[in-house]
Amino acid sequence: MNSVERVHKATGFQLFWAMVWARAYPRIVGSLRERSWVFFETILPLMGTAGYVYVYRALNAPPQYVGFAVLGGAMTAFWLNVLWSMASQLYWDKDQGNLELYILSPGPVMAILVGMSVGGLFMAATRAVTIIVICSLAFNVAYQIVSVPLLILTFFLTMAALYGMGMMFASVFLAAGREAWHLSNLMQEPIYLASGFYFPVKELGGIAATGASIIPLTLGLDAMRQLIFSGGPSSGFLPVTLELLILAALSAIFIYGAQGALKKLEEIGRREGRLIERRK
């Protein structure tokens, strides 16, 4: 056999991170190249948010309610991203022939999902910040931040749990096949209500709010409102510390669940000859 010069290939943790950033890249670059999102993902949610602001003003609600609606409107960007660009993504990737190549690559597919999350988080964050800036200026929202580090921790724990859930849903939705589209549609609007995107979730009552807490944005939003608005704590559902603990637990459960679901998916795919293969 001839002496052949071979290319060095990373393994282990190095490979994992190489995959994460490689998969995040299309989303980061895509959000900068595809400018139509400014209209569809910023202006449209902004109009919905503005509707709630005017309702609160007409009813002479306490001023923090305007801030609640603006924050909720901004967070819709993350929820939509998780539903349409995380949960449904493996299904689209299968259709396009990418999933097969992900499975074929030597690294864990979990790295692909983490990469999708990182890229998705970047995409959604640009939209959320745009909504917050425009609405804050337009409606003169007053912020009174209790603790910046705690706020940052809350945001990132919420995102970890939310995107962990998105990663887990990615496998579940893939198994659901064409129904994935309907599942996403089915989950979009009801969660706006259940998670209290435009009002304090406490108003739903203890049982409903507890049930809705399975969606990480419910407690995340509630904790963030308590941390950045002067009247926030009085409208809070649970103490912030408890909400953070629950979010941490949800993050662990969803990420572990995502790993398990992915493993199961590949196992079924290899055994039954479906799920991961594109039909030509």
Place this chain on the structure above:
Amino acid sequence: MTVAPVATPVVSVDEPKVENVKGSKADMNQSLAIETQDVTRVYKIRGPKDKNAPSELIALNGVSIEVQRGELFGLLGPNGAGKTTLIKILATLLLPTSGVAKVDGYDVAKDTTQIRRNISMVSGGETSGYGLLTVEENLWMFARFYGLESAVARERIGQMLEVVGLADRKKTKIADLSTGLRQKMNFVRGFISDPNVVFLDEPTLGLDVSAAREVRGFVKDWLKQRPDGTILLTTHYMAEADELCDRLAIIDEGKLLALDTPLALKRRLQREAVFNLKVSPLGPRPSKEAMIETVKGVRQVTVNEVNSHVEMSLILDGEDALTGVLAHLSARGSNLISLEKREPTLEDVFVEMVGRGLNEDTSKRGGGDE
């Protein structure tokens, strides 16, 4: 067209390294890149409409092959023959129902990570990648999935795009590429990770003649550059198989029918006479069955209707059987337009073995996967 060597950081390897990971041992027979023993794959057919319809489909039935390192091995068969199933098993995307399959000495059922590190796959009509990314960015992304350093990936991409004539499209979004250009990009993706074994599943499907020729040239050059590299190619294009493959396995309905070099396969028909006939049928159309049954010395016939005439390919026991064929056609009102004696092709070999042409689709023989 040559595949340029890579000058960037590389590891010099004299022999492929055999790693033992988590107690899984690679087969020490390093001369074999691929080995299958009695591989069978059965698909369950979910919810057959008819109670009497089969509930299972045997896509592969006891297939055993051995592919040497450095070999370009072809799997030849019609749609639904089981070629893609075999490739998916070898690429660790599917489990065999029974039997053993090894790639690079590793078991496809157990050693997926070790195998995946050193293989890649390119399929015909592939639409992978993201349309918003450029050719270079897409290839970079896939190279990173294999752990290539960013700078090394970019350098290899530049070199390989040059080789396939895509260098000027490096910054083009892939959504703007034609089918042919996209397939060339897919080819680069398949080879960018410096694999030991490459699976090419109908790689020239849908390509025009010139693009297909360039792709074949790329494959040949890669093997010259990587004498220890192995390619397993599935195709139903005879000329492609004949031109490229060192050895060929003919497969139909999941069974391996023959395995030899293209030349040796064609030699099987050397004692027979092979003719092409073009006739203008004024009466009933010439029928394959009628001709085999009624004309002495006719072994196999394929009939294709082309516009107003009929083209026939005949395998006869000998030249003297031709008189009977012409008489048979004349009696049925067909006028002879042209007659040509020719060398046997792989298509003839296939027809002789299974009694029908390669283009006759068998993919619906029970809900096939391909």
